[in-house]
Amino acid sequence: MSTAPFRVTRLDSAHNRSVFDCASEPLNQYLRERVTADIRRRVTVCFVALAENNRIAGYYTLASASLLLADLPNAVGKKLPRYPTVPTVRMGRLAVDQAFKGQGLGGALLADALHRALRSEIAAYALLVDAKDETAAAFYRHHGFIALPDSPLTLFLPLASVPQSSE
Numbered sequence: 148m149s150t151a152p153f154r155v156t157r158l159d160s161a162h163n164r165s166v167f168d169c170a171s172e173p174l175n176q177y178l179r180e181r182v183t184a185d186i187r188r189r190v191t192v193c194f195v196a197l198a199e200n201n202r203i204a205g206y207y208t209l210a211s212a213s214l215l216l217a218d219l220p221n222a223v224g225k226k227l228p229r230y231p232t233v234p235t236v237r238m239g240r241l242a243v244d245q246a247f248k249g250q251g252l253g254g255a256l257l258a259d260a261l262h263r264a265l266r267s268e269i270a271a272y273a274l275l276v277d278a279k280d281e282t283a284a285a286f287y288r289h290h291g292f293i294a295l296p297d298s299p300l301t302l303f304l305p306l307a308s309v310p311q312s313s314e
């Protein structure tokens with residue numbers, strides 16, 4: 148994953164969300180209209196990558212989640228304790244504005260999310276993502292994520308496999 152010259156910070160009311168365009172209207176609309184209410188209800192946090200003039204170049208959301216042990220691939224699940232669920236962190240949404248695509252920002256935001264999950268004082272086994280389509284799933288597989296056997300658009304990356312030195 149490459150890093151790009153952007154500043155990553157929590158979304159706040161000073162950031163202009165109206166011009167953000169990642170070519171996916173549901174992801175644009177979520178940032179424009181819904182994320183603030185979700186943050187207020189404490190069901191998500193949102194981080195933005197800021198380019199020059201504080202323009203939002205990309206964003207992602209994070210929340211606690213759990214995964215059924217039985218949904219993991221057998222080879223992975225058998226190495227974990229026999230509790231019904233496994234604690235995870237879910238990156239619910241990830242999007243890069245079209246003007247900034249292909250510059251390493253998506254990969255950099257993914258790395259940022261992984262390191263935030265690793266630095267947390269609350270245990271999580273993996274970062275979990277819901278890919279919106281096969282193209283997004285291919286992006287996550289490119290970065291080492293593993294699809295759930297019965298749900299190929301849900302993918303996870305064990306945090307123990309993330310090199311801590313790249314923080």
Ligand SMILES: CC(C)(COP(=O)(O)OP(=O)(O)OC[C@H]1O[C@@H](n2cnc3c(N)ncnc32)[C@H](O)[C@@H]1OP(=O)(O)O)[C@@H](O)C(=O)NCCC(=O)NCCS
Nearest residue numbers: 241242243248249250251252253254279282283285286289
């Ligand atoms: C998917 C998305 C976040 C990628 O962002 P980006 O900034 O263009 O991607 P990057 O430039 O960081 O690419 C990083 C790496 O991923 C690879 N990559 C990008 N898209 C890929 C894809 N669909 N399949 C496989 N690899 C992909 C790049 O080739 C690059 O590889 P490298 O590091 O080995 O050179 C962006 O295209 C986007 O916002 N798409 C619309 C919303 C979306 O699909 N979100 C996904 C979550 S549902």
